Structures are given as C-alpha cells and as structure tokens.
Amino acid sequence: MTTRIYFAANGLGHITEHDLQQALDHFTLGTLVHYQRTAQGVMGQTLLVQTTQGEFILKGNPLYNGQFLEEQFFVEQLAVRTSIPVPLPYHIHKDAQPLGWSYAIMPKLPGCHLYEPDFQAAMTSQDHEDIADLLAETLTHLHHWKVPDAGEYDPVADKIMPFAGSYLDWLYGSIRHWLHDAEKYSVITDADIRWVDEQLKRSESAFLASAVHEFVMGDFKVENFLIQKGAQPASPWKLSGLFDFTTAYFGDGTADLTKMTARYLREGQPDLAARFLRHYRQLICADDPEKCAHFRSRLRIHLLYQRILWWGEAKATGQVTWEDDLPFATWAEQYIERVLSLLD
Incomplete structure (x- = not known):
C-alpha cells in the first residue's frame, strides 16, 4: 500500500x-x-x-x-x-x-532535473534562491488538498481509507517500528529508545491540535520533479513536472520538507535549506495559523523519522557515511537541532 x-x-x-x-x-x-x-x-x-x-x-x-x-x-x-x-x-x-x-x-514532461550537472553549472545564486522558493510554494499548493481523516488510497476500494486509529497512532507506530527494525542491523541502546520516546512525547500535542489532514507526497525530492525557465520576469522559474506518487497519503504535509532539506545540507547549501524552510513556514503561517503554531514541533518528529530510516538502511547495507561508533541518539539529535536552528 x-x-x-x-x-x-x-x-x-x-x-x-x-x-x-x-x-x-x-x-x-x-x-x-x-x-x-x-x-x-x-x-x-x-x-x-x-x-x-x-x-x-x-x-x-x-x-x-x-x-x-x-x-x-x-x-x-x-x-x-x-x-x-x-x-x-x-x-x-x-x-x-x-x-x-x-x-x-x-x-515525458518537459524540463530538467535540479541535479543535472550542465543545468547546475548555468545557474546563478539568485536562480538557486528562486528555485528554493518555488519548491516551498509547490508544497503549499499540494498541501491545500485536505481531507477529514488521515489515511491512504485503497486501489481495491477505489477510495481513501482512514488509517486504523489516529494519525498520531500511525505516525508514532511507524517510527517505533523502524527504530526496532534498525536493531537488527545496528546497535540501538535503551538510551536511544528513551531519547526517541522523549521526542515523541514532547511533540504529541502538536499532532493532536488539528483534526484536518492534507495530501502528503511522501517523496518530494529532486528525482521526482522537473523545472524550467518561466516566461515572466516575476516568475523566473516554474515547476514543469511532478511525478511518482506511490508513497502519497494524507497526514501532516510538514513531512514533505525533509528530503529537500537533507539534500541542501548534503550539498553544502545550508542557506538554501533555510530559505526553503522559512519560505514554506511563511506561506503556511499566512494560510493556516494553527499549523504554523506547531510547525517546529511537527518538523522535529518528521526529521526524526527520516533519520531512523536512513540510519537503518545505511547500517543494513554497510553504506555508513558517519562515525561508526556514534550513538544513534547523538547522531540524530545533532542533525535535528541543526535543521531547526535554520528557522531562527
């Protein structure tokens, strides 16, 4: 599913x-x-x-x-x-x-992938900033599709089926599932588990504050969209294609921010990560004050979920790119706090 x-x-x-x-x-x-x-x-x-x-x-x-x-x-x-x-x-x-x-x-949709070397070589710093803004705006447009219940599309029933239990049950259950799955391939200590539980408890009220849920693409990254030059000076870039919706569902759209943020940081572009996050927050604060009030707490949990998945996959495949003896909680907390500091 x-x-x-x-x-x-x-x-x-x-x-x-x-x-x-x-x-x-x-x-x-x-x-x-x-x-x-x-x-x-x-x-x-x-x-x-x-x-x-x-x-x-x-x-x-x-x-x-x-x-x-x-x-x-x-x-x-x-x-x-x-x-x-x-x-x-x-x-x-x-x-x-x-x-x-x-x-x-x-x-096949027109345009280029952001990662293409020739495309990157021709872009100015202003182009990069405009595109970061464009991506934030694209996500806010996607997240305007709202439904009463969190859930996913069922192709057999041909309708959106609510998750069993609440969105919080599904999200926190998924996080704990993949944390324990990572124990098969790496050392996850009791201290790591306690730290994760503390993060979840700390943000619980942020997810209980709203009963309305929105479309979440689930895999918003450079491989899944195309961009090209816009025709108007006021809109120098436009998104010319968006695809691959096999991980889409209805929940908290803040989850869609994690992969582009991670890429910007991985590419040594923290200024673009900050611009992307701040522009998205600015747009939702104007549109949805309730979501805005809990933005940081929700983002913390989605970043945590991303870190758990990446830790488990890297340890399982042997593709570890950080100090092998770094405890999970330390590694994840350093990254989460780094991202959240970009909002200040």
Missing part, C-alpha cells in the same frame, strides 16, 4: 523491441524509435521511450498490487485540484502480456 516502505524492487529485466512495440500499439502511441533505462528511475522500474508520436515514460513490474492504479488516482486528482503539471494521460495496461508484467505509460 501507499505508506509501505520499499528499499528494493525486481526491476524490468530484459525487454525486446518487438515486445515494447506491442506495448505501444496497445495505446496507439506510434512506432518505436529509441528507448533506454532512465538514469534515476524509480528502483529500476522506468524506461524513456521515444516514438514517432513523442517521448514517453514506461513504468513496469509494479512493487505491489495496485501501485499504478494508486499513482493514476493521484495524478488525475492533482490535475483537477492544482495547476501543477503531472503526467496525463496516465495509461495502465493490467495484462502481463507482452512485457511479462503490467505497466503504465505516460508522457
């Missing part, structure tokens, strides 16, 4: 031009000219396909039953509820023939 976390996938395997042409013929998308694996495709699930009718993205071999139905639902809903460009039409072929698994085909 939507909020399950996947660290691996089966990939697409071998694909012949003949079979790919059959897949294109099913939706009358022209004659195959060229195809290649995408450099940053979702867990090896995607192909860039060029035909006589244009360029398309093919996503196949779903991670779970209903993955493409779920993404199609969010694409179609966001197309109606926002002005953010999303990949429509989003075609789904449920039959395993001819490629050996079900697949989805959608148009």
Whole structure:
C-alpha cells in the first residue's frame, strides 16, 4: 500500500523491441524509435521511450498490487485540484502480456532535473534562491488538498481509507517500528529508545491540535520533479513536472520538507535549506495559523523519522557515511537541532 516502505524492487529485466512495440500499439502511441533505462528511475522500474508520436515514460513490474492504479488516482486528482503539471494521460495496461508484467505509460514532461550537472553549472545564486522558493510554494499548493481523516488510497476500494486509529497512532507506530527494525542491523541502546520516546512525547500535542489532514507526497525530492525557465520576469522559474506518487497519503504535509532539506545540507547549501524552510513556514503561517503554531514541533518528529530510516538502511547495507561508533541518539539529535536552528 501507499505508506509501505520499499528499499528494493525486481526491476524490468530484459525487454525486446518487438515486445515494447506491442506495448505501444496497445495505446496507439506510434512506432518505436529509441528507448533506454532512465538514469534515476524509480528502483529500476522506468524506461524513456521515444516514438514517432513523442517521448514517453514506461513504468513496469509494479512493487505491489495496485501501485499504478494508486499513482493514476493521484495524478488525475492533482490535475483537477492544482495547476501543477503531472503526467496525463496516465495509461495502465493490467495484462502481463507482452512485457511479462503490467505497466503504465505516460508522457515525458518537459524540463530538467535540479541535479543535472550542465543545468547546475548555468545557474546563478539568485536562480538557486528562486528555485528554493518555488519548491516551498509547490508544497503549499499540494498541501491545500485536505481531507477529514488521515489515511491512504485503497486501489481495491477505489477510495481513501482512514488509517486504523489516529494519525498520531500511525505516525508514532511507524517510527517505533523502524527504530526496532534498525536493531537488527545496528546497535540501538535503551538510551536511544528513551531519547526517541522523549521526542515523541514532547511533540504529541502538536499532532493532536488539528483534526484536518492534507495530501502528503511522501517523496518530494529532486528525482521526482522537473523545472524550467518561466516566461515572466516575476516568475523566473516554474515547476514543469511532478511525478511518482506511490508513497502519497494524507497526514501532516510538514513531512514533505525533509528530503529537500537533507539534500541542501548534503550539498553544502545550508542557506538554501533555510530559505526553503522559512519560505514554506511563511506561506503556511499566512494560510493556516494553527499549523504554523506547531510547525517546529511537527518538523522535529518528521526529521526524526527520516533519520531512523536512513540510519537503518545505511547500517543494513554497510553504506555508513558517519562515525561508526556514534550513538544513534547523538547522531540524530545533532542533525535535528541543526535543521531547526535554520528557522531562527
């Protein structure tokens, strides 16, 4: 389902031009000219396909039953509820023939990824600042889609199903689950667990303050959006594409801030991380004073959740990039306090 976390996938395997042409013929998308694996495709699930009718993205071999139905639902809903460009039409072929698994085909959206070297080389410091503002504004637009109950889309029922229990139950339960999962691959001490429990208790009232929940993309990062120059001086940049909604759900949108913040810090750009966070906070304070009042406390918990996931994955795969003997609580607290200090 939507909020399950996947660290691996089966990939697409071998694909012949003949079979790919059959897949294109099913939706009358022209004659195959060229195809290649995408450099940053979702867990090896995607192909860039060029035909006589244009360029398309093919996503196949779903991670779970209903993955493409779920993404199609969010694409179609966001197309109606926002002005953010999303990949429509989003075609789904449920039959395993001819490629050996079900697949989805959608148009390739225009623009560039923020991480592309040539794109980065041409940008000025003002460009970087304008884009940080644009990303904050994009998230506030996404988060305007609100529902009464936290939950996720169920492709079988074809509707949003509330989580069992409250949003707080789901969020805190998920955090504790992945903390204990990390014990399989690393040292998580009783002191670490007590520290996490203290953080959760400290912010509990912030999540109980509101009964209205909003759309959360769940994976807002540079690989999942495209940007290009805007036509107006007042809007020098625009988001030209947003995609990959298989981790979307309804809860607290503050969660969507964590991955871009982490990237800015990882790239040695704390000033951009601060601008991104502050601009988002400024926008929600004007729009939603209640959420604004609890912004810092909620962000603390989402940063903690992110740290737990990254610690567990890095320890499980041996890709540790920090001092190996640093206790989890120390490592996580240093990062969380660093991020929160950017708001001052």
